[in-house]
Amino acid sequence: MGTISTLDSGKISFLKKFNGMGFKVDEESVSAVGFYNGIRFTISIEGCTYMISTSVRSGGLLPEDDFLRYIVSEVDCIRDAVYQNNRVTFVMQNVLFAEKIMNSIIDAMGEVSELLKKSGFINVCEICGEPVDSIESYDINGRVFDLCDDCHEDCDYYVQARKCLDDSVRENIPRGILFGLIGGLVGAAGIVLSINVGGLSTWLGALLAYCLLIGYSVGSKKMSRFGLIFCGFMTVALTYLSCRVGFTMRYVSWAKGYGEHVDFLSAFTNFYGIYKRDGLLKGFVEAVSYCSVFGLVLVAGDLAAMIRKRKTRPTDVIIEIPEERHFYTAV
Ligand SMILES: [Zn+2]
Numbered sequence: 001m002g003t004i005s006t007l008d009s010g011k012i013s014f015l016k017k018f019n020g021m022g023f024k025v026d027e028e029s030v031s032a033v034g035f036y037n038g039i040r041f042t043i044s045i046e047g048c049t050y051m052i053s054t055s056v057r058s059g060g061l062l063p064e065d066d067f068l069r070y071i072v073s074e075v076d077c078i079r080d081a082v083y084q085n086n087r088v089t090f091v092m093q094n095v096l097f098a099e100k101i102m103n104s105i106i107d108a109m110g111e112v113s114e115l116l117k118k119s120g121f122i123n124v125c126e127i128c129g130e131p132v133d134s135i136e137s138y139d140i141n142g143r144v145f146d147l148c149d150d151c152h153e154d155c156d157y158y159v160q161a162r163k164c165l166d167d168s169v170r171e172n173i174p175r176g177i178l179f180g181l182i183g184g185l186v187g188a189a190g191i192v193l194s195i196n197v198g199g200l201s202t203w204l205g206a207l208l209a210y211c212l213l214i215g216y217s218v219g220s221k222k223m224s225r226f227g228l229i230f231c232g233f234m235t236v237a238l239t240y241l242s243c244r245v246g247f248t249m250r251y252v253s254w255a256k257g258y259g260e261h262v263d264f265l266s267a268f269t270n271f272y273g274i275y276k277r278d279g280l281l282k283g284f285v286e287a288v289s290y291c292s293v294f295g296l297v298l299v300a301g302d303l304a305a306m307i308r309k310r311k312t313r314p315t316d317v318i319i320e321i322p323e324e325r326h327f328y329t330a331v
Contacts, residue, residue: 176220183215205291
């Protein structure tokens with residue numbers, strides 16, 4: 001399995017809550033796959049968007065737009081439906097609390113499966129659309145596919161030819177940058193504060209990076225390589241700035257203790273002069289570099305996880321679900 005990125009680990013523990021319902025979590029694709037009411041569902045999370053998807057046909061036909069629109073209007077907790085080939089993806093309404101989204105997902109699967117079954121939909125292979133017995137869920141390049149044996153055999157070509165569900169969520173870079181900066185400022189405030197109370201922990205560098213990553217992914221709805229590079233750059237920049245602000249503040253109050261009035265702005269601009277003269281530069285340089293390194297390790301870990309996920313690999317069955325056998329009689 002290998003490493004899971006920081007951002008994914010929270011999502012995976014959320015998805016594990018569905019284990020009790022017979023769902024299986026696939027860490028690579030950050031998805032949970034299982035049967036609900038006889039329909040095979042994949043629960044997945046992109047950024048902060050929760051989705052449920054299923055590959056179905058009725059009488060050999062795909063669901064029509066009107067039918068999908070009808071589902072979106074009927075099921076309160078669903079806000080959108082998109083389909084690509086035989087997979088229909090329902091996008092959940094955003095809610096703030098994990099407990100609430102869990103209930104919404106269960107409700108949505110219940111209502112969607114009822115509506116699908118009422119109209120004669122059954123599970124099919126995501127590529128050929130055939131309701132054969134051999135369908136399994138596979139993790140291919142970090143994405144769950146419901147495939148029959150034949151399609152699984154030649155799916156490498158197919159998968160490379162398209163980008164599947166990724167397209168259903170678009171990255172909003174300006175919003176990501178804005179939210180990332182807000183998160184980063186929270187982390188930077190933590191560094192300034194801890195310098196002033198006297199004990200800067202290098203872990204705060206990692207916290208700063210974490211705030212940036214969360215902010216960016218919440219804002220952009222999707223973490224990309226650009227997002228990670230942005231977060232890495234800002235980790236260093238904000239660490240430097242917050243250390244400089246924090247050290248200046250400490251210097252000003254220290255001087256005040258000696259009855260000397262030092263103006264913050266002039267101390268900030270003349271920072272190197274003062275710190276060099278008083279031999280304090282080493283402490284500052286150490287603080288900036290340790291915090292930056294701790295932060296960058298976190299970002300680099302996420303980058304490595306992302307690159308590994310995107311790489312084309314030979315396919316393996318990762319999810320075998322015992323109920324599969326009775327599925328086609330359930331309709
Ligand atoms: Zn097939």
